[in-house]
Structure formats: C-alpha cells, structure tokens
Amino acid sequence: MITDKAVAPAPTEEKKLTHNEGLKTAIPTLAGNIAATLNDSGAICFSTDDEQFLKFHGIYQQDDRDKRKTGKLYIWMIRGRIPGGVLSGPQYLVYDRLATNYGNQTLRITSRQSFQFHGVVKAGLGPLMKELNEAMMDTIAACGDVNRNVMSPPVPARNEIHKQLLVDATRVSEALMPKTKAYHSIWVDGVQLNLDEQQNKDFVDPLYGKTYLPRKFKTAFAVQPVNDVDVLTNCLGYIAIEENGKLIGYNLTVGGGLGRSHGNAETYPRIADVIGFVTPEQLIDVSKGVLTVHRDFGDRTNRKHARLKYVLEEKGAAWFRQELESRLGYKLAEAKPFKFTKQGDHFGWDTAADGSKFLGLYVETGRIKDKEGYRLKAALKLIAEKFAPEYRLTPSQNIILANIKAADEAAITKILAEHGVPVENQTSALRRASMACPSMPTCGLGLAESERYLPGLMGQIEGLLSEVGLTDHEIIIRMTGCPNGCARPYMSEIGFVGKGPGRYQMYLGGNEACTRLNKLHKDLIKDPEIIPELRNLFTRYAAERVGSERFGDWVERVLWKEQAAAASAAPAAN
Ligand code: SRM
Ligand code: SF4
Numbered sequence: 397m398i399t400d401k402a403v404a405p406a407p408t409e410e411k412k413l414t415h416n417e418g419l420k421t422a423i424p425t426l427a428g429n430i431a432a433t434l435n436d437s438g439a440i441c442f443s444t445d446d447e448q449f450l451k452f453h454g455i456y457q458q459d460d461r462d463k464r465k466t467g468k469l470y471i472w473m474i475r476g477r478i479p480g481g482v483l484s485g486p487q488y489l490v491y492d493r494l495a496t497n498y499g500n501q502t503l504r505i506t507s508r509q510s511f512q513f514h515g516v517v518k519a520g521l522g523p524l525m526k527e528l529n530e531a532m533m534d535t536i537a538a539c540g541d542v543n544r545n546v547m548s549p550p551v552p553a554r555n556e557i558h559k560q561l562l563v564d565a566t567r568v569s570e571a572l573m574p575k576t577k578a579y580h581s582i583w584v585d586g587v588q589l590n591l592d593e594q595q596n597k598d599f600v601d602p603l604y605g606k607t608y609l610p611r612k613f614k615t616a617f618a619v620q621p622v623n624d625v626d627v628l629t630n631c632l633g634y635i636a637i638e639e640n641g642k643l644i645g646y647n648l649t650v651g652g653g654l655g656r657s658h659g660n661a662e663t664y665p666r667i668a669d670v671i672g673f674v675t676p677e678q679l680i681d682v683s684k685g686v687l688t689v690h691r692d693f694g695d696r697t698n699r700k701h702a703r704l705k706y707v708l709e710e711k712g713a714a715w716f717r718q719e720l721e722s723r724l725g726y727k728l729a730e731a732k733p734f735k736f737t738k739q740g741d742h743f744g745w746d747t748a749a750d751g752s753k754f755l756g757l758y759v760e761t762g763r764i765k766d767k768e769g770y771r772l773k774a775a776l777k778l779i780a781e782k783f784a785p786e787y788r789l790t791p792s793q794n795i796i797l798a799n800i801k802a803a804d805e806a807a808i809t810k811i812l813a814e815h816g817v818p819v820e821n822q823t824s825a826l827r828r829a830s831m832a833c834p835s836m837p838t839c840g841l842g843l844a845e846s847e848r849y850l851p852g853l854m855g856q857i858e859g860l861l862s863e864v865g866l867t868d869h870e871i872i873i874r875m876t877g878c879p880n881g882c883a884r885p886y887m888s889e890i891g892f893v894g895k896g897p898g899r900y901q902m903y904l905g906g907n908e909a910c911t912r913l914n915k916l917h918k919d920l921i922k923d924p925e926i927i928p929e930l931r932n933l934f935t936r937y938a939a940e941r942v943g944s945e946r947f948g949d950w951v952e953r954v955l956w957k958e959q960a961a962a963a964s965a966a967p968a969a970n
Contacts, residue, residue, distance in 0.1 A: 411698075414697060417696050424601070424607070426576050427582065428450070430453070431586065431587060432588045434521065440470055452541070454476065454477065457470065461842070463837075472518070474513045475512045476528070477536055477537060478789065479545065480509060480565045481790065482562060482786060484787075487533060488776070491511050498524040500513075501773075507792070507883055509547050510545045511789065525583040526586075537574055543568075543613045546617070548561045561619060564676060568615060572613075572615070576601065608691075610691070613631045615630055622739065623911060624739055627668070630668065631653060632648075647674075648670070650686055651668050651669050652666060654885075654887075656879045660700065666709060672729060672730060674729075678724075689707065689720060741790045743756040743758055753804070754796055755797045757817070759793060760851055764795070770815070775812050778811055786799045826857060829871065830854060831888075832874070832883055833847065833882035834847050834877075835877025835878070839877060843895055844896060844899060845894070845897075846877040853926065860927060860934055863934075864937075864938035872948070873891075878894050879893050879894075887910040889947045890902070915956065936954075937950050
C-alpha cells in the first residue's frame with residue numbers, strides 16, 4: 397500500500413540534511429512568506445528561502461543577466477503545468493495575452509511540453525497567476541521537489557492510442573499533484589497562510605508526506621517507434637504496448653535523468669532501466685509506488701545526488717523492482733519487447749486517423765515571438781481566434797495545431813503565409829532536429845550562451861555540411877548553457893554544454909532514436925574552434941559513412957573504436 401509514511405531508515409550518519417529539507421519541514425504547506433512579500437509593494441524580491449518555495453508554485457526568481465552591470469533587475473519566470481502539452485484554442489489565447497500583458501512579449505515552449513513566461517516583473521506576478529488560474533489552468537508543481545509536467549507524444553496521428561496516452565498522462569499528473577492549499581490561497585485569494593496555525597504546521601501531504609521528494613521527479617509516456625518524449629531520460633517512463641492496434645499497457649522504465657555538474661564525477665546522465673509491464677489499471681498505483689521509493693530512498697543530504705537515478709544506479713534495477721512490488725502488494729509482469737527508431741517532430745500538414753487535419757510548425761529554440769518579416773506569435777493568435785484548433789506543444793520545443801477541419805487548411809496556411817511563416821520547407825533538416833535551452837539572459841545557472849547562440853552556429857554548420865556534400869542533412873544537435881542538461885544534450889548526436897563564456901564541452905555519438913547516451917569528445921572548445929573541429933569530423937564522416945549511416949552512428953562505429961584502440965596501445969602509466 398502506498399502511504400505518506402517514509403519506510404526507509406532516516407540517514408544515520410552525521411551527514412546533515414540539506415537546507416531545503418529544513419525549509420520543507422518548517423513550512424510543509426510550502427506557503428513561505430510569499431503572499432506577504434507579494435502584497436508588499438516596497439519589497440523588490442522574495443527572500444532566498446521563499447525562492448525555494450516559489451518553485452513548487454511554478455515560479456523562479458531571476459534577474460536580467462544582461463543588466464547586471466547596472467545593478468540587479470529582478471524578473472520572474474513562470475512555468476505552466478500542461479500535461480501532454482495540450483491546450484485548447486481559448487487556453488492558448490490566455491497564454492498569449494498574459495505573455496503580452498505581463499511578460500516579455502514571448503512564449504517559450506519548453507523541452508517538457510510546457511510554456512514559460514519570461515521577464516515578468518513583480519507587479520505583474522500576482523495578476524498573471526490569478527488570471528491563469530481563473531482560466532482554469534495552473535502552474536502547480538511545474539517546478540520543485542515534486543512530479544513535474546507529464547509528457548505524452550504530441551502528434552495526434554494515430555488517434556486512439558495517442559488519445560489514451562494523453563488521458564493516462566493527465567491521470568498520472570493529477571494523481572501526483574501535491575495537495576497543499578497554499579497555492580490557491582496565495583495566487584487565487586491573495587492571502588498569506590498563517591504559518592503559526594497548528595493545522596498548517598502539521599500539514600502532511602497524503603502522498604508526499606511532510607518533506608516532499610528529495611528532488612524533482614519527471615514522468616513521460618511514449619508510443620513506439622517515435623521516441624519524441626526522450627522517455628529514457630525520465631525518472632518514470634511508460635512505453636505503450638499495443639496488440640492488434642489496441643493499447644494493452646505499458647513497459648515501465650525508471651531511473652533516467654541527465655543533470656550533472658562540471659568537475660563532479662559523482663554526477664552523471666543516466667538512461668532508465670526497464671522494470672516490467674504495467675496495465676492501465678495499475679498505472680496510478682505504480683506511479684505512486686515509484687515516486688514513494690524516490691521519496692524514501694533518495695539522498696536528502698546532497699541535492700546533487702538526490703535524483704531517483706542514483707538510487708537505481710546504486711541499488712540496482714532488481715532491488716528496485718522488489719521494493720516497488722512490496723509496496724504494490726503484487727508482482728509486475730515482465731516487460732514486452734519494444735523498439736524506437738527515431739525522435740523528433742512532424743512538420744507540415746497531415747491527416748489524423750479521424751480525418752481531422754494537423755499542422756506541425758517549427759519554432760526556433762521554442763520561442764514564440766514576432767520579429768520583422770516573421771510574426772509567428774501574431775499568426776498563432778489570429779488562428780486561435782478564428783479557428784480555435786488544439787495547440788500541442790512538443791518536447792522538441794515545436795508546436796502542432798490539431799483537430800482542424802479539412803476545409804480550414806487553406807485559410808490557416810494563408811494566415812501563416814501573410815505573417816511570413818511557411819508551412820512547407822519551414823527550415824533545414826539540421827535546424828528541425830536541434831534544441832537549445834534558454835540560458836542567457838534569464839537563467840541564473842547559465843555559464844555560456846545557448847538559445848541566443850545556437851541559431852547563428854546552425855547557419856555555419858549548414859554551410860559546412862554543404863561543403864562536404866551533405867546539404868540539408870539531419871544531425872541531432874542540442875546545446876545547453878551549463879551541464880544541467882535542460883535541452884537533453886547528452887542524448888544528441890552532437891551536444892554542446894556550456895563551460896564558460898564562449899566555451900563549451902562537445903559530446904558526440906547519440907543515435908537517431910535518442911536511446912544512447914553520447915560521450916565527451918572535447919572537454920573545452922572555444923567558440924572560434926567549433927567550426928574547424930566540425931569541418932575535420934564532417935570531412936571524415938562524409939568520406940567514411942556506410943550507406944545512409946548517421947553521424948552519431950559513424951562516431952560510434954569509427955571514432956570511439958579508434959579512441960579505444962589508441963587508449964589500449966598507449967603505454968601504461970606507472
Ligand atoms: Fe531545466 C534548472 C530550464 C528541462 C535539468 N531548468 C532549470 C532552471 C529552472 C534554472 C534554475 O534552476 O534556476 C532553468 C530556467 C531557465 C530559464 O530562464 O527559463 C531550466 N529546464 C528548463 C527548460 C525551460 C529548458 C528548455 O529549453 O525548454 C525546460 C523546462 C521543462 C519543463 O517544462 O518542465 C527544462 N531541465 C530540463 C530537462 C529536460 C527534461 O526534463 O526532459 C533536464 C534534464 C533531465 C533531468 O531532469 O535530469 C533539466 N534543469 C535541470 C537541472 C539539473 C537537475 C539535476 O538532476 O541535476 C537544473 C538545476 C537544478 O535543478 O538544480 C535545471
Ligand atoms: Fe539554465 Fe543550464 Fe538549464 Fe540551460 S541547461 S536552462 S543554462 S540550467
């Protein structure tokens with residue numbers, strides 16, 4: 397049975413619990429002093445402790461890093477909870493309006509199918525949150541030591557299976573929501589909870605207990621053969637298994653995660669283990685079971701070592717399965733065979749199984765905005781107003797407009813064209829398969845540029861590929877401004893990970909299905925060295941590739957073998 401009582405022994409050694417554990421214990425409602433500070437017009441920012449509580453409400457306190465020379469300008473980032481990334485047309489309009497009225501005029505599609513508002517000023521924070529909630533949407537648990545936005549394949553192509561997945565993803569998202577009333581009290585009623593009141597002090601979440609999880613927890617659902625959600629990078633993953641076109645259940649995967657820190661070998665990206673098979677009826681119990689194993693066995697003494705992946709790595713998949721089964725009170729069936737062949741999104745018009753039309757649109761680095769000659773934000777708003785399609789956010793930071801009548805296809809294409817947005821030949825194969833995290837100027841953890849740097853670099857890489865006879869060739873390239881891995885660079889064929897201004901680590905060798913971790917190629921490469929290094933690699937790749945071999949597979953077959961041979965030939969150091 398899944399309970400709120402931790403069953404693992406509390407840490408016995410002298411190791412101290414982290415500061416965040418103390419915060420959660422002291423204020424288990426997660427209210428902090430947020431409402432008081434929010435209502436205090438003289439306060440320019442929240443305390444550092446309240447910053448931690450704000451995360452559970454989907455909010456990050458940031459400062460504009462471009463403005464640091466002239467002092468700290470506080471801004472806030474707000475992330476939605478949008479299970480499966482699906483919004484109705486009217487809901488999309490709310491996001492558009494709030495970004496325009498309170499944010500920096502842009503909407504950022506995230507790598508987990510959500511939207512982020514950036515650049516919200518303090519006076520706008522309360523109204524934005526209130527209006528979002530009044531429109532029956534929320535940001536609960538979009539961040540914090542809880543289950544985050546649950547992913548589900550965005551393409552509506554094979555309707556029945558995909559529909560069921562969205563239903564199940566939403567069910568799991570709801571079941572794993574924290575139950576504190578602080579969120580509504582602060583953001584809807586505008587009232588500070590009385591922290592001295594006994595019932596607030598004694599609050600225990602029925603699932604999470606008093607201190608929630610040791611760290612964030614991520615869940616995704618996938619449909620073979622397209623690994624568009626990068627399922628194996630999640631703490632909890634469900635791979636749909638079908639028989640005769642019907643969903644019979646899911647393979648359960650546990651213990652994926654990507655975050656690492658420079659110079660700390662105890663932190664590393666990890667691919668999930670396949671644990672067993674779960675029927676749709678078992679889904680909620682199993683999800684709660686996996687989450688509570690993290691709750692009870694995750695490391696609460698070191699936030700860098702607190703993710704579920706380390707429990708799996710250290711205790712093993714067999715131990716995990718036994719522990720889960722003992723909580724469930726039944727044995728899991730064995731996992732079924734599965735295979736992913738590719739990742740990524742669908743672009744252009746297509747027809748879903750029910751005959752409705754859908755349109756995949758490329759969004760550069762996930763940023764919906766208007767710029768000279770390319771007014772994507774205005775076009776998407778107009779389309780929502782006139783046709784109210786479904787807006788589906790993809791895990792590769794693109795968008796799909798779905799549930800469209802065939803008769804409306806031409807009019808939607810026309811609106812987009814009038815705003816400079818093509819529906820055919822939207823961009824190169826290289827850009828379609830790329831991702832970058834936001835990094836500067838909003839992310840406080842960014843060490844190097846990412847979102848603002850990758851598009852320019854892509855132009856140069858496109859040129860390089862043409863030079864070696866590989867025009868419009870697809871290579872999965874992902875960039876992040878630091879090693880936390882927000883755009884999942886460790887699963888790409890070429891991954892750039894920020895180390896310092898204009899400096900990156902370069903990883904190579906992921907595969908098309910994003911089921912293989914890449915490996916470090918250069919620990920430090922400076923901005924001007926990137927293109928010469930890629931020129932050497934691409935020249936060899938173009939000459940040596942076998943048939944339609946992908947870049948990542950060539951790296952695996954040739955480059956890593958060479959490196960292994962060179963390493964074994966080198967004289968051993970004494
Ligand atoms: Fe992330 C922290 C942005 C997906 C691993 N991530 C952050 C913060 C909130 C920075 C902070 O803590 O101050 C970034 C906000 C930047 C900004 O200005 O917007 C941030 N993460 C993002 C987004 C927006 C990147 C994007 O390009 O879309 C993604 C939001 C997803 C969502 O809607 O929930 C995002 N972050 C990810 C992913 C990818 C995924 O989940 O599929 C990862 C790697 C997978 C994983 O979790 O292992 C990821 N983010 C991290 C980490 C490292 C966690 C760790 O285990 O060490 C941090 C740092 C932390 O938590 O301390 C982080
Ligand atoms: Fe910020 Fe690093 Fe995540 Fe990029 S990868 S958004 S720099 S935390």
